[in-house]
Amino acid sequence: xxxxxxxxxxxxxxxxxxxxxxxxxxxxxxxxxxxxxxxxxxxxxxxxxxxxxxxxxxxxxxxxxxxxxxxxxxxxxxxxxxxxxxxxxxxxxxxxxxxxxxxxxxxxxxxxxxxxxxxxxxxx
Amino acid sequence: xxxxxxxxxxxxxxxxxxxxxxxxxxxxxxxxxxxxxxxxxxxxxxxxxxxxxxxxxxxxxxxxxxxxxxxxxxxxxxxxxxxxxxxxxxxxxxxxxxxxxxxxxxxxxxxxxxxxxxxxxxxxxxxxxxxxxxxxxxxxxxxxxxxxxxxxxxxxxxxxxxxxxxxxxxxxxxxxxxxxxxxxxxxxxxxxxxxxxxxxxxxxxxxxxxxxxxxxxxxxxxxxxxxxxxxxxxxxxxxxxxxxxxxxxxxxxxxxxxx
Numbered sequence: 001x002x003x004x005x006x007x008x009x010x011x012x013x014x015x016x017x018x019x020x021x022x023x024x025x026x027x028x029x030x031x032x033x034x035x036x037x038x039x040x041x042x043x044x045x046x047x048x049x050x051x052x053x054x055x056x057x058x059x060x061x062x063x064x065x066x067x068x069x070x071x072x073x074x075x076x077x078x079x080x081x082x083x084x085x086x087x088x089x090x091x092x093x094x095x096x097x098x099x100x101x102x103x104x105x106x107x108x109x110x111x112x113x114x115x116x117x118x119x120x121x122x123x124x
Numbered sequence: 125x126x127x128x129x130x131x132x133x134x135x136x137x138x139x140x141x142x143x144x145x146x147x148x149x150x151x152x153x154x155x156x157x158x159x160x161x162x163x164x165x166x167x168x169x170x171x172x173x174x175x176x177x178x179x180x181x182x183x184x185x186x187x188x189x190x191x192x193x194x195x196x197x198x199x200x201x202x203x204x205x206x207x208x209x210x211x212x213x214x215x216x217x218x219x220x221x222x223x224x225x226x227x228x229x230x231x232x233x234x235x236x237x238x239x240x241x242x243x244x245x246x247x248x249x250x251x252x253x254x255x256x257x258x259x260x261x262x263x264x265x266x267x268x269x270x271x272x273x274x275x276x277x278x279x280x281x282x283x284x285x286x287x288x289x290x291x292x293x294x295x296x297x298x299x300x301x302x303x304x305x306x307x308x309x310x311x312x313x314x315x316x317x318x319x320x321x322x323x324x325x326x327x328x329x330x331x332x333x334x335x336x337x338x339x340x341x342x343x344x345x346x347x348x349x350x351x352x353x354x355x356x357x358x359x360x361x362x363x364x365x366x367x368x369x370x371x372x373x374x375x376x377x378x379x380x381x382x383x
Contacts (some may be wrong), residue, residue, distance in 0.1 A: 042189040044207075045216040046225070046232060055188070055216070081224035081231075088232075 015114055022102050023118050026075050030119060031058065031066045036075070039089040040103045043096070046079075046088040075099065128336065131244060131280040134172025135165060137354025141330050141339035146311060148243075148280050150334070151271040153250070153305050155285045156315030160326055161347050162284040164199070165315075166246040167192065168351040169282055171201040174211040178243035181236060181279075182214045183222060185252035189214035199351050210240050219253045223266065226273035237277045245274060250283040250305065264304040271308055283309070310334040315345075318369060320361070328354060 015023070027033050038056050039045060045052070049067055053060040067087050071078035075095060076087045089096065105111045130145035139145050146152050156162045170180040182192060192214050196203040206212035213236060217225075225231040236242050253270070257263050274281045285305065306312050312332040318325045328345050330338040341357035361369040 042214075042216050044189065044213050047217050047221050051218045051221070081221065081228060084221060084224050086221050086224075 015111065015118075016105070018098070019102055019105055019111075019115075020118075022098050023115055026070065026073055027102075027115070027119055028122065029066060031062055032070060033119065034058070035063065035066060035070065036099060037103055037106075039076070040099055043089050046086050048084055048086055052087060131169075131178065132172060132176070133165070133169045134176075135168050135352045135354060137343065137345070138165070138328070138352065141328070141341075141343065141354065142311070142333065143337050143339075146280055146282070147333075147335055149275055149278055150310035151274065151281045151283065151308065152311040152313065153283050153285060153309040154313045154315065155287050155305075157287050157317055160315045160317055161345070161352055162315060163187070163192075163195070163248055164347055165352050166248055166282050166284055167196055167199075167201065167203075170212065170244055170246050171196065171199075171203075171206075173244040174206045179211045179240045180244035180246065181233070181242050182212070182246045182248065183233075184214065184216050184248050185218060185222075186249060189216050199349065213240070213242075219256055219266075219270075223256075223270060226270065226277075234277060237279065243278070243280060245279045245281045247274075247281060247283045249285055251286045260304070264308070267304055268308055287314075306332070311336075311338075318344075318358075320369060327358065 026036065034056055035052070038052075042055075045055070047055070049064045050060045052067065053063040056063065067076060068078070070076045071087060074092070075090055077090055079086050079088070089099075106115065128144075129148040130139075130142075131148050132145040133139055133142070154162050154165060167182070170182055173180045182189075184192065193203045203212055203214065207214065215233075222233070225233055250267070253266060254263065256266060271281070283305070309332075311330065311334065314329050314331055316327045316329075318327045326345050326347075327342050329342045330340070343354050343357050345352055345354045347353075358369065
């Protein structure tokens with residue numbers, strides 16, 4: 001147990017506390033990570049689960065729950081338009097800024113490895 | 125009588141064809157084969173507006189916004205910077221969501237019109253509406269409602285539409301959407317590939333412009349480092365829209381000289 005904690009710390013020790021907080025708050029699966037990157041690259045997307053899944057090259061069943069969770073956590077906005085439920089990136093500048101910092105940090109291989117390990121371990 | 129307000133496209137040569145630009149608050153269709161320059165012309169229209177006091181939206185149903193940022197950058201248009209300055213927004217969505225948004229009170233697009241002062245919109249491409257129904261009457265009603273909603277918001281709209289023929293004389297099935305759209309829109313511009321002496325050229329013609337005179341010549345255009353440039357009419361040839369024009373003298377001989 002102690003060895004595992006040491007290993008964990010070795011992986012996450014250098015992560016900026018805000019980025020670690022972002023990871024803990026939003027990124028508990030690789031599908032969520034993918035979706036975040038998609039919304040970062042296409043920040044004014046507004047669409048249904050089925051279409052977002054198609055854009056992301058994923059199965060709608062796999063994406064539906066993840067989108068709903070990201071909306072519950074405030075990263076996305078969920079809007080009901082008649083019978084349609086649509087998702088868009090939060091307009092909150094602070095959330096957008098944190099997402100931007102996370103995606104930019106992900107460009108760095110070392111950070112990416114640590115973040116992947118973090119997601120696999122399920123956070124701690 | 126007040127002069128008609130025009131939405132200048134910024135495409136050299138094209139505004140002269142339109143006698144100064146599209147009429148404002150109108151729906152305008154740009155149809156052409158894949159890769160012939162529809163989206164580039166549309167981006168040029170939006171970029172010109174955004175940099176001349178008319179913020180714009182690009183509503184994409186097919187391409188990812190990041191492709192627009194990249195393609196625009198290739199022509200020296202910084203769309204990300206324009207977005208940062210709230211002069212542009214590239215929205216990715218689907219026809220059904222856009223329709224639902226425009227139908228509700230104070231939807232997202234209406235909000236952008238009032239908050240950003242949006243004047244222009246590029247819808248790329250209207251062909252995606254065809255996915256919503258197989259019924260041509262229902263499709264026409266859908267398109268009519270969509271066009272009217274954009275007019276209601278005071279936007280000058282440019283719609284792209286894929287023509288599924290590369291050259292003019294290929295066989296094709298009856299095209300219900302083309303028939304509907306050409307009646308519903310205020311102007312109808314056609315881009316075509318033309319084969320001349322074993323080389324492919326691009327041609328542009330304004331087929332219709334409600335409420336305005338327009339150039340009726342078929343002109344050649346190029347896509348250069350700063351976007352489209354419309355040039356002189358094709359001279360001494362006919363059958364341009366067939367895709368394989370011939371010299372007028374050849375046509376004359378074919379028609380009148382017995383062999």
